[in-house]
Amino acid sequence: MGIRERKERERDRRKQQITVAAKRIFLARGFDKATMEDIAREAELSAGTLYLYFKNKHELYASITLKVLQFLNMRLAHIKAERADISPEAKLEVLKEILLDAYDFDVMALINLFHLQSREILKKLSQEFIKEIKEITKQITDEIADIFEEGIEKGVFIKRHPAAFAQIIISTFSGIVLWEEGKRSGDDKKGYVKPTIELVFEILTKGMLKEKHV
Amino acid sequence: MGIRERKERERDRRKQQITVAAKRIFLARGFDKATMEDIAREAELSAGTLYLYFKNKHELYASITLKVLQFLNMRLAHIKAERADISPEAKLEVLKEILLDAYDFDVMALINLFHLQSREILKKLSQEFIKEIKEITKQITDEIADIFEEGIEKGVFIKRHPAAFAQIIISTFSGIVLWEEGKRSGDDKKGYVKPTIELVFEILTKGMLKEKHV
Amino acid sequence: MGIRERKERERDRRKQQITVAAKRIFLARGFDKATMEDIAREAELSAGTLYLYFKNKHELYASITLKVLQFLNMRLAHIKAERADISPEAKLEVLKEILLDAYDFDVMALINLFHLQSREILKKLSQEFIKEIKEITKQITDEIADIFEEGIEKGVFIKRHPAAFAQIIISTFSGIVLWEEGKRSGDDKKGYVKPTIELVFEILTKGMLKEKHV
């Protein structure tokens, strides 16, 4: 391994360390109330150091969200590639699992997928970042929409705009997570979210099926 | 009209004027990024003047949310009182209408029903305010849960915890509104939200019904 | 009584009403923390009205102090005129009584005789006011100094600069009042100040007497 690579890897480890700390702090306090000092302390670094790895607070924040988006995108691409043959209903079941995995993977980022849409925040990000986020968001929603498109074509789901179905899945999921996070605090959160999500998916799936499939 | 009444009315008009401006600014920028200066400018007043009508930024914000809560509560109480005889499915339809009306009435406040749960924000509000908000929130969720309880008892809806249904309705609705508001900007928003909400309710209702009712 | 006089008298009553309220508020909160609104409320008037009678907050404050100074001056002039014949020691006794009366008359003003010396505050007062305050302050200290001068001449008091004696009396008195006001609160104040003042005067008088007079 060349010196250059080792440096690169070292740098990634540091970014990781910061990211992990930032997630905890952002989740606990929200974007505005989380200070760079807080995050630095959590990462056992100094505030100034954060700026060696991230352009500014917004970019640190966005990079975290980007990770979940990449995670989601990767998993969805995987269904398409490896499990193209399973039924649309089964795909929906897998989608639920993926979202719950994403929830375990990074609650905060999921919650704040919304915020990232805000023009105010986007303005402070570098161009590449914005482009990347937009692209990956599009891929994800397309991927989900594809599931429904297939289901509609096969006569399994009721005939509606596939993009609308995708949107409902995403925003419903986010809504419940956000609501639960707002209500509860501490460690008992996850226990409550999962059953609710299970219920919602059960209901949504049933509601989306054509009569004869119910 | 006595001089006292006129004064009172004049004062209400000012509060209204500030409220309207605040809603616009809070919606556009979010609570933290909206400055009192911004709001004052929008209301064509000076920042100091806002404090003649609202104790502080948080109370201004909360008062806006309180209005929607009151609106929702009033409408829901109305169903119970005047339309107790209609079927649970029909009540769900009415609930949808009420939520869409609330959405027209005040988008921002709906979006931020979440935030108001946060202890941080509640701490800065006056005691009466907190009490009123908590009470009214409880009434609303209870009212919605009642619809489902009745539906379950009558064997119309599948047997799940009524409170969970209520939660799903509220958080799903909020999730979609929040998501849409985040994505779009300006005036074309409402056109998109309504059809999506219609669709969600259609799906949710169907998914909640017992087999024989579908 | 002409209309003009009646108006004049009416005006004086209003000033009196404001002065009384202001004294209470200034005493309770101190100059900076007392707001014009507070004073107005206490006087059962509106804040704006205060400005019809006093140029600004500082002048209202100064006018109160001036009253005590006038009171002190009047009483001291009285000793000189009517009781020129009593011994210097007796005059000291009378001086003590006068100061205690002034204390009853207006605690706050006495406490703040100091503040009025501050160039910062003087800058905000009108010229006439400043002149009047300076003159009357000089008269008072001269009057007190005279008592000691006489005492020294008659061989009753030890031979020191009469002005220094005067200064000691005034600042000692103020020091004790200020200290006590700082320490206690509410209504039990006066009970403590008087015995302490009595003791101080007893000690000071004894300490000032020439050996053979002790």
Added chain:
Amino acid sequence: MGIRERKERERDRRKQQITVAAKRIFLARGFDKATMEDIAREAELSAGTLYLYFKNKHELYASITLKVLQFLNMRLAHIKAERADISPEAKLEVLKEILLDAYDFDVMALINLFHLQSREILKKLSQEFIKEIKEITKQITDEIADIFEEGIEKGVFIKRHPAAFAQIIISTFSGIVLWEEGKRSGDDKKGYVKPTIELVFEILTKGMLKEKHV
């Protein structure tokens, strides 16, 4: 010298620099009129920097006063420990010297020993601070009272409450300092205060002695 020690020392120097500037500004303008900006400018720093060293304006102010209290306490403890054998009169003489030293050490803080009693100000200080100030204040007054108690027991001073004597010493001293500071400005102050204090102590001492000791 380790790097840690150097840092610590550097930090202390900065605090010192701020303290010195703050003393000047507080003395010139009083607590309320002195702005953090003023103090920062005097210390050739930015306002924000002050908050790296002191929690807030009140704590900066209190820390200054605390220093004098500690100085006084230390010196008084010294008399008790090392010079327990000298006569009460001699102790009074030493007390005078100590107070004059404290005056040289920090005029402003002495003047404002009063303010620190105010509940309003105390409320804004951290708990440890309050406790420390209260304790040290108590120690000082007790120490002074002890001198008088001894003097009374030995039949040197007239029989009065020792605490009252202590109070008189402290408030008289403060009264004179405050009065003089109010009257004069700039650099000629100290020249006037000292002779007056000398005189007051001379008079007080004589006035406190029992007949036969005079």
Added chain:
DNA sequence: CATGAATGAGCGTTCATTCAT
């Protein structure tokens, strides 16, 4: 004359960001 709504200047405080070491 009296009001009180409105102003606007000013203050204490926070915190993202920079930069000398």
Added chain:
DNA sequence: CATGAATGAACGCTCATTCAT
């Protein structure tokens, strides 16, 4: 590369003062 001291811009809020009614 890492630090953390320092900055300075910004914000919420208060209140003396003004002025139209």
